[in-house]
Amino acid sequence: MPTCRDMSELVTDYLERAVSIRRRLDMWWHLVRCEACRRYYDQMRRTVRLLGSASPSPPDSGTEESVLAATRGEQRRDP
Ligand SMILES: [Zn+2]
Numbered sequence: 001m002p003t004c005r006d007m008s009e010l011v012t013d014y015l016e017r018a019v020s021i022r023r024r025l026d027m028w029w030h031l032v033r034c035e036a037c038r039r040y041y042d043q044m045r046r047t048v049r050l051l052g053s054a055s056p057s058p059p060d061s062g063t064e065e066s067v068l069a070a071t072r073g074e075q076r077r078d079p
Contacts, residue, residue, distance in 0.1 A: 001026055007037045011044050 002010060002023075007030055013019045014027050031038050 002030055004030075004034060004037055007031075007034070008040060011037075011041055012048075014041075015045060015048050 007027060010019060010023070010027060014024060017024075019027070031041055
C-alpha cells in the first residue's frame, strides 16, 4: 500500500497508465480511503486534461508508425 508521499509521486504515472495493474490497484485503494489524495488526484487529472487539450499531439504519429511497421514487414517478406 503506497503512502501519501508515494501517491503524490505516482499519481502522474497513474494518469499516464505507466504503472503496473497491481500498483494501480494499491493506489486506487489508497484513493478510496484517503480524501487528501483523492483531491490531489482530481486536481492532477484536470491538469493533465488541460495540458492534453492545450498541446495538440500529432494525429498521424500512430498511423505513421503502423505504416512504417507494415513497410518493414513487407520488405522482410519481399527480398
Ligand atoms: Zn493519501
